[in-house]
Amino acid sequence: MKALIVRGGWDGHQPVACTELFRDFLKNHGFAVQTAETLDVYADQSVLADTDLIVQCWTRGRLTPEQETGLVDRVRAGAGFAGWHGGVLAVGYEAADYQYMVGGRFLNHPGGLIDYRVDITGDDPITAGLTSFDVHTEQYWCHLDPTLNVLATTTFTGAHGAPETAGAVMPVAWTRQFGAGRVFVSTLGHSPADLELPPTRTLTERGLLWAATGRS
Template identity: 75%
Template sequence: MKALIVRGGWDGHEPVACTDLFRDFLESHGFTIETADSLDVYDDRGTLDAAGLIVQCWTHGSFTAAQEANLVDRVHAGAGFAGWHGGVLAVGYEAARYQYMVGGRFLFHPGGFVDHVVDIAAEHPVTAGLTSFPVHTEQYYCHVDPALNVLATTTFAGVPEAPETAGTVMPVAWTRPFGEGRVFVSTLGHSPADLTLPPTRTLTERGLLWAAGLP
């Protein structure tokens, strides 16, 4: 199976370093990998049609109407789509079909980098054997689709800049079927340090395989 890694955008999320963390893992599971450093790859229907898994790490920026249509149509036709943090949740805000496919959009992270807990919320192949774990990173506050299959959540404490968020339970990781395709999203992954935290890495690796339809 071919995995298409699309990476770039805002450098603060280190898209090259973050996606490189998973190259060996994907190759060990039989993937051949093609890397694109421009959203223009979504204009190439041949490249999209050859991809069984699309891994996107692109913060900020916009899709053209054609790029959005090509990507969404390919996933709906059977490709897996997976990604984390701003690489999937903070891009293409004006792209309604993309936003619906992903199932959420980033709004803000109150308090910046904060200590919080990720709670496992569902039994699923992605979460098997995982238990709640602490993290120190951005706690993403998102608008999310109520139809998501939520795998993990976090509860906001309510920092001074956003006290109204106190007690809010927010999805951290989720899956959703999308036509014949599968979508996996995690809000964790600001930097390589976040993604190498063992439970976060396990969650992400399994999410990539799940999106591709592999055990």
């Protein structure tokens, strides 16, 4: 199996440090891992054609039409796509096909770094054995596709100058089928420390494997 890590963009989300956390994990599960630090790789079919998993961590970037088409077509044809936080949700805002594939886009995180609870929902192999847990990070408010398979949620309180959010239940992690491919997204992962929190790391690792193989 082959995994492609695509990383870059705004350095505030530490794309190199965050993606390096999962390199050995992927190798230990049989992946040959290639890294790209340019979005141009999405227009290179010689790279994408035999890629089983694309792990993206690229905040604030723009996708050219050729990049967007190459990525979306490859996932629809059977590659997995996975990522976290702004690396997948705060990029390519003008790219409608990309947004449709991911299933959501970031809009706001009232209060910045705050304490909140992540609630595990439903019954899915990705979350098997995990229970609800507390985090101190950004609580993402997103626009979302209603057809997502939601793995975890958070409930907004209306605090931090955003009273209009009170009581809203927002997905934190989800999967979706996209053609023959699979997509895993988590809103957690602002920093390496966030990703190293045991339940977040477990959720992310299982999501990566599911996106690649359909099994976690």
